[in-house]
Amino acid sequence: xxxxxxxxxxxxxxxxxxxxxxxxxxxxxxxxxxxxxxxxxxxxxxxxxxxxxxxxxxxxxxxxxxxxxxxxxxxxxxxxxxxxxxxxxxxxxxxxxxxxxxxxxxxxxxxxxxxxxxxxxxxxxxxxxxxxxxx
Amino acid sequence: xxxxxxxxxxxxxxxxxxxxxxxxxxxxxxxxxxxxxxxxxxxxxxxxxxxxxxxxxxxxxxxxxxxxxxxxxxxxxxxxxxxxxxxxxxxxxxxxxxxxxxxxxxxxxxxxxxxxxxxxxxxxxxxxxxxxxxxxxxxxxxxxxxxxxxxxxxxxxxxxxxxxxxxxxxxxxxxxxxxxxxxxxxxxxxxxxxxxxxxxxxxxxxxxxxxxxxxxxxxxxxxxxxxxxxxxxxxxxxxxxxxxxxxxxxxxxxxxxxxxxxxxxxxxxxxxxxxxxxxxxxxxxxxxxxxxxxxxxxxxxxxxxxxxxxxxxxxxxxxxxxxxxxxxxxxxxxxxxxxxxxxxxxxxxxxxxxxxxxxxxxxxxxxxxxxxxxxxxxxxxxxxxxxxxxxxxxxxxxxxxxxxxxxxxxxxxxxxxxxxxxxxxxxxxxxxxxxxxxxxxxxxxxxxxxxxxxxxxxxxxxxxxxxxxxxxxxxxxxxxxxxxxxxxxxxxxxxxxxxxxxxxxxxxxxxxxxxxxxxxxxxxxxxxxxxxxxxxxxxxxxxxxxxxxxxxxxxxxxxxxxxxxxxxxxxxxxxxxxxxxxxxxxxxxxxxxxxxxxxxxxxxxxxxxxxxxxxxxxxxxxxxxxxxxxxxxxxxxxxxxxxxxxxxxxxxxxxxxxxxxxxxxxxxx
Numbered sequence: 001x002x003x004x005x006x007x008x009x010x011x012x013x014x015x016x017x018x019x020x021x022x023x024x025x026x027x028x029x030x031x032x033x034x035x036x037x038x039x040x041x042x043x044x045x046x047x048x049x050x051x052x053x054x055x056x057x058x059x060x061x062x063x064x065x066x067x068x069x070x071x072x073x074x075x076x077x078x079x080x081x082x083x084x085x086x087x088x089x090x091x092x093x094x095x096x097x098x099x100x101x102x103x104x105x106x107x108x109x110x111x112x113x114x115x116x117x118x119x120x121x122x123x124x125x126x127x128x129x130x131x132x133x134x135x
Numbered sequence: 136x137x138x139x140x141x142x143x144x145x146x147x148x149x150x151x152x153x154x155x156x157x158x159x160x161x162x163x164x165x166x167x168x169x170x171x172x173x174x175x176x177x178x179x180x181x182x183x184x185x186x187x188x189x190x191x192x193x194x195x196x197x198x199x200x201x202x203x204x205x206x207x208x209x210x211x212x213x214x215x216x217x218x219x220x221x222x223x224x225x226x227x228x229x230x231x232x233x234x235x236x237x238x239x240x241x242x243x244x245x246x247x248x249x250x251x252x253x254x255x256x257x258x259x260x261x262x263x264x265x266x267x268x269x270x271x272x273x274x275x276x277x278x279x280x281x282x283x284x285x286x287x288x289x290x291x292x293x294x295x296x297x298x299x300x301x302x303x304x305x306x307x308x309x310x311x312x313x314x315x316x317x318x319x320x321x322x323x324x325x326x327x328x329x330x331x332x333x334x335x336x337x338x339x340x341x342x343x344x345x346x347x348x349x350x351x352x353x354x355x356x357x358x359x360x361x362x363x364x365x366x367x368x369x370x371x372x373x374x375x376x377x378x379x380x381x382x383x384x385x386x387x388x389x390x391x392x393x394x395x396x397x398x399x400x401x402x403x404x405x406x407x408x409x410x411x412x413x414x415x416x417x418x419x420x421x422x423x424x425x426x427x428x429x430x431x432x433x434x435x436x437x438x439x440x441x442x443x444x445x446x447x448x449x450x451x452x453x454x455x456x457x458x459x460x461x462x463x464x465x466x467x468x469x470x471x472x473x474x475x476x477x478x479x480x481x482x483x484x485x486x487x488x489x490x491x492x493x494x495x496x497x498x499x500x501x502x503x504x505x506x507x508x509x510x511x512x513x514x515x516x517x518x519x520x521x522x523x524x525x526x527x528x529x530x531x532x533x534x535x536x537x538x539x540x541x542x543x544x545x546x547x548x549x550x551x552x553x554x555x556x557x558x559x560x561x562x563x564x565x566x567x568x569x570x571x572x573x574x575x576x577x578x579x580x581x582x583x584x585x586x587x588x589x590x591x592x593x594x595x596x597x598x599x600x601x602x603x604x605x606x607x608x609x610x611x612x613x614x615x616x617x618x619x620x621x622x623x624x625x626x627x628x629x630x631x632x633x634x635x636x637x638x639x640x641x642x643x644x645x646x647x648x649x650x651x652x653x654x655x656x657x658x659x660x661x662x663x664x665x666x667x668x669x670x671x672x673x674x675x676x677x678x679x680x681x682x683x684x685x686x687x688x689x690x691x692x693x694x695x696x697x698x699x700x701x702x703x704x705x706x707x708x709x710x711x712x713x714x715x716x717x718x719x720x721x722x723x724x725x726x727x728x729x730x731x732x733x734x735x736x737x738x739x740x741x742x743x744x745x746x747x748x749x750x751x752x753x754x755x756x757x758x759x760x761x762x763x764x765x766x767x768x769x770x771x772x773x774x775x776x777x778x779x780x781x782x783x784x785x786x787x788x789x790x791x792x793x794x795x796x797x798x799x800x801x802x803x804x
Contacts, residue, residue, distance in 0.1 A: 011790050024205045027234030035240045035250045038790040047762025059791035075645045076761035077731045111647035112655055
């Protein structure tokens with residue numbers, strides 16, 4: 001797997017019910033992905049406090065991924081809608097602060113989309129790498 | 136300072152085959168607060184758990200990290216271990232180094248080991264900020280809802296009712312019975328399907344514990360295990376409870392423009408109808424879209440002929456609210472729509488039919504009274520070709536899975552045809568014969584040897600008409616020859632797929648489903664009838680294609696789960712909920728507005744002596760712990776137990792730091 005050995009570090013926040021379970025499914029299916037991502041389990045993307053993302057970048061994370069249930073499938077009915085609203089605002093705010101948009105990603109991965117999660121991680125790592133190498 | 140123990144599991148070779156577990160354990164020793172660090176072959180096994188308990192006692196640990204599989208797998212196991220060791224179960228964190236490390240980074244053992252160390256370090260960082268939480272209990276409404284009146288729903292309802300609990304069985308069609316009622320005979324015993332099903336349908340109708348709601352659908356679901364608030368739409372039947380089921384209205388109804396869904400559109404049905412003569416309940420409904428009276432305002436023949444005055448045109452759809460403690464979802468399957476297979480002449484050649492249509496032709500109460508005749512000219516058949524794997528095992532049609540029952544029912548249908556008409560000849564095009572099951576392989580062998588069914592291994596490339604006959608062109612890959620079979624009728628063994636409304640129903644309950652719409656089990660092996668939503672269980676073909684014995688076994692399994700839940704007086708619930716700090720709350724009501732459960736109330740509270748403020752408060756019994764309030768609080772006054780700001784911030788800090796090579800603070804083992 002195209003692991004970036006140049007210490008590229010992505011923090012992934014995954015909701016417990018869809019994306020975390022989806023990432024478990026990635027393991028069950030033995031779909032490989034780069035080891036640069038470190039996963040933090042949260043109950044729901046609606047719990048995402050923007051400060052947690054800012055804190056991750058502040059601490060030196062190269063990239064951040066937030067992944068939750070597909071809109072309409074949230075375990076808590078509407079948590080991911082709140083996140084869907086926050087994400088573009090936060091993204092433009094972070095860009096304004098100088099955080100390149102290639103470093104901050106959001107995705108919807110369901111509990112059965114193990115392969116998709118591997119693809120998402122590969123894409124995120126590739127984009128962060130692109131930012132790192134090409135600025 | 137915290138006294139943390141780290142337990143690293145090998146999981147046989149699942150983890151240890153990729154990750155250097157000894158190095159992970161060694162690294163743990165260097166982390167602040169870690170007083171003991173042990174690796175073991177199977178941490179979840181009895182000796183493994185005893186190792187944990189002994190270490191807790193020996194090193195006087197107050198919290199632990201288990202580096203093993205996903206918390207979704209064994210969090211419960213190790214929480215119980217904590218209790219046995221006399222510690223609070225919520226002072227335990229799991230580091231997922233199997234699903235999230237060893238299984239997905241097996242290509243680079245060094246990087247995998249480094250990541251495992253990091254993931255473990257993050258869990259240590261989190262557990263350092265964990266707080267002891269006390270258990271919470273909730274009451275249980277001891278009534279079950281069963282959705283779907285096929286054999287799975289029927290069996291589940293009967294079993295739950297037999298334990299003495301009340302059940303409401305909801306079916307969207309006018310009668311229960313489902314797909315099994317459409318079948319003629321069942322493999323491998325050739326039992327008549329109706330003969331084994333109808334007694335169960337009657338048992339449902341007569342059981343005092345079961346309330347049957349047919350022609351009804353679940354439209355809204357709120358609440359959670361023990362307390363589901365469900366709205367059920369009872370569609371207007373236009374026939375009231377005075378009906379005695381005499382059937383005069385059906386006989387006299389002049390409108391037969393609709394096609395019978397039960398007979399797979401091979402025969403017309405009236406606008407007032409029961410799907411089939413043995414329907415339960417034996418009460419007809421009026422199909423308002425096709426009824427002459429509802430379309431033109433004239434007719435009313437059914438009202439005139441009804442001896443009991445049971446016809447009620449003014450009936451309206453009704454929404455019924457009910458409370459349930461548990462739900463069984465058994466919505467069954469549709470057969471694959473083969474319109475994708477242009478080469479089989481879909482919609483053009485009338486005598487290419489589906490397996491379910493053939494089932495109706497075989498059935499003595501079917502549209503042809505059991506005579507197998509061609510739909511085009513009603514002539515009896517001589518040569519019949521069966522094509523397997525239509526919409527199964529076909530990547531090109533996005534149906535890569537095996538539908539499991541088609542090999543068996545094709546063999547059955549070929550045998551039944553021969554029994555009906557000994558002079559007929561059947562040909563089966565197949566990819567592989569999958570006949571795993573008790574007496575299944577013997578059954579297929581019987582079809583081949585005793586019934587002379589010709590099995591040709593290969594796909595069919597084209598079907599076309601030549602005169603009255605159908606020409607089926609295909610390959611016999613065993614002989615390597617192109618074959619051409621002249622047939623009177625072609626039967627497609629359509630694969631199984633979920634009901635068309637499966638996704639909408641899943642979204643009502645927030646259940647997860649796969650790309651085809653099949654519902655996901657909580658665990659494919661160890662929790663095959665549970666879902667990620669506690670209190671919601673699944674059975675039958677809505678999970679994956681399966682045969683009748685497996686479906687019935689699953690249905691009984693869901694009943695056992697429901698009864699186990701109802702046998703308790705009170706139910707333990709996770710205390711991972713939100714809490715407000717009234718001192719920092721500004722009373723802005725944002726959390727009050729975002730909470731999906733209305734679990735926040737505003738109150739005027741004396742937060743300090745003489746300082747009464749308008750602040751938020753979490754209603755603990757209602758909160759489900761989603762954290763929407765936490766994510767939206769402007770002044771950080773709300774926090775979520777188990778996923779607190781301090782815990783997550785600690786994890787972020789650990790995740791973003793380099794692997795530390797700090798010396799141990801104190802010597803450990």
